[in-house]
Ligand SMILES: Nc1nc2c(c(=O)[nH]1)N[C@H]1C(S)=C(S)[C@@H](COP(=O)(O)O)O[C@H]1N2
């Protein structure tokens with residue numbers, strides 16, 4: 677196929693997604709999978725990796741890679757929307773569903789926010805309600821394969837109903853907090869909630 681055919685095809689698909697009301701305002705369709713990472717890609721050693729949960733929970737917990745990958749998983753298909761204006765449709769992810777995961781340790785009523793903590797200090801925050809949808813995962817497979825290093829290996833959060841910077845790559849911990857703690861991009865001026873359908877791209881002015 678020529679470049680022109682490719683472009684025509686992409687435009688057709690984009691129009692189809694637009695009429696199906698699946699293309700949020702100001703977005704365009706991509707068939708690639710762009711990589712957006714601030715800083716380096718961390719190494720992953722299954723022997724030393726762990727995932728921790730702390731804060732407003734009944735029981736603080738820690739999983740090794742072996743333990744984490746024994747938890748039941750689900751597979752979902754969803755669309756993802758990056759604030760840099762690309763949307764990718766029908767992506768397939770497998771991982772532990774957030775609402776199943778929290779049953780393992782119990783969340784206190786005082787937990788109002790979830791802060792994802794990643795390698796090298798990247799964080800991102802969300803109100804706990806926006807994590808309670810069925811499509812929110814701690815994902816470790818994409819299209820049937822282990823997550824590629826650049827896409828957040830070994831585990832990332834997946835929150836399809838928010839701009840993609842809220843889907844934390846290289847995840848190492850989840851903090852349950854009574855108070856909000858704006859994350860890396862949120863402090864940098866991105867919107868605190870980041871709903872693509874409301875086009876919540878930028879929030880208050882940041883320090884970057
Ligand atoms: N730990 C970490 N998570 C991150 C980022 C990052 O730099 N570090 N970038 C975010 C941004 S801005 C986007 S758009 C998506 C990109 O995911 P992708 O590289 O798999 O497309 O990851 C998000 N999660």
Ligand SMILES: [Mo]
Nearest residue numbers: 712758759841
């Ligand atoms: Mo992004």
